[in-house]
Structures are given as structure tokens and as C-alpha cells.
Amino acid sequence: MDEIVKEILFPRAAIQKRVRELADQISKDYAGRELVIIGVLKGAFIFMADLVREISVPCRVDFTRLASYGAGSDSSGKVVMTKDIETSIKGKDILIVEDILDTGLTLQYVVNWLKERNPNSLKICVFLDKRKRRKVSFEADYVGFTIDDGFVVGYGLDFNEKYRFSPDIYVIKQ
Ligand code: 5GP
Secondary structure, eight states: OOSSOEEEEEOHHHHHHHHHHHHHHHHHHTTTSOEEEEEEETTTHHHHHHHHTTOOSOEEEEEEEEEOSTTSSSOOSOOEEEEOOOSOOTTOEEEEEEEEESSSHHHHHHHHHHHTTOOSEEEEEEEEEOGGGOSSOOOOSEEEEEOOSSOEEBTTBOBTTBSTTOSSEEEEOO
């Protein structure tokens, strides 16, 4: 963890507390229903694993994968789906789980593509929201924390595949 200069943004305890709060809200909102939770790989896998263990309504999980960022820290603006889900979502209640909402291009693409399959409902849960960086008008239904501009790593988020497994979230200092 020493190659780049970084500063802690959210320590593990704050993350765990916020995940439980999100899960409680989701469990209340979906009481009596069954959820299909779709995680966006790779970044969301740790957040999603924590979240599903705190949600009290019955869930199924599936995953999609999209390419948009390449290996750097700035978005190319182009989104390509590289892994489809394997669950039929027609008539189901869907919750998309993503690590971070930045320009909005990735989630806008996912939502448009999944809506074509006629789910009963579709909501978005993101752990981090960089609201000021949006390039398209797009809001998540559940947000862990809203953050300022800056590149963050840890808790599933990587920088060239590094720092993904840190239990804390850091912001990289340029
Ligand atoms: P968007 O399409 O909203 O611009 O980008 C969403 C994706 O960009 C996220 O799923 C994530 O993979 C990547 N991303 C955006 N900001 C950051 C960041 O600060 N750190 C990391 N590691 N990835 C980011």
C-alpha cells in the first residue's frame, strides 16, 4: 500500500455502519417481496457481499461486467457490456449494486439495457456518489456516501488492480 500517496476517506467501521443502514432501508422498502440483486463487476463485489448479508428479504444474485475505464483513472466515455446476467428478470424486482457513480454513463447504459427485459421494478444502489462529475442526468436510489472529485481506492475499488482488498477507502493524492 506504499506506492502512491493516499489519505483515508472512510475507515472500515464507518463503512460497516453505513452498509447496515443501507441494508435496513432496502429491507424495509422491499418487505414481503423477493429481490434480484445484480452486481456490477469487479468493483462492487465486496460491497455487494457485505450488503446481501445484512438484507433480510429473500434475494437472488447475479452479475454483469462492463468495460469503460480501461487501466487508467479517467473514463474513456465508452461503455461496453462484457458479461451478461444469467437470470431472467422479467416481472422481477431488481436492485443494481455498483461501487461508485461518477459520470453516470455506466449505470445509464446498464439501466437502459436491463429495462428492455421488462422487470417489475428497477432501482440502483451505489456505495459512493461523485455527484458533481455527472455527464448525464442520473440519480441512484440508495447512496452510501456522496464524495467530492478525486480518485478513490479500497473496498473493491482498484487502481490498476491494486488496493482493491483494503477494508478502508482511500483517496489518492496526486
Ligand atoms: P461512470 O460511468 O459513472 O463514469 O463510472 C463508473 C465506474 O468508473 C465505476 O464503476 C468505477 O469502476 C469507475 N470509477 C469512477 N470513479 C472511480 C474512482 O474514484 N476510483 C475507482 N477505482 N474507480 C472509479
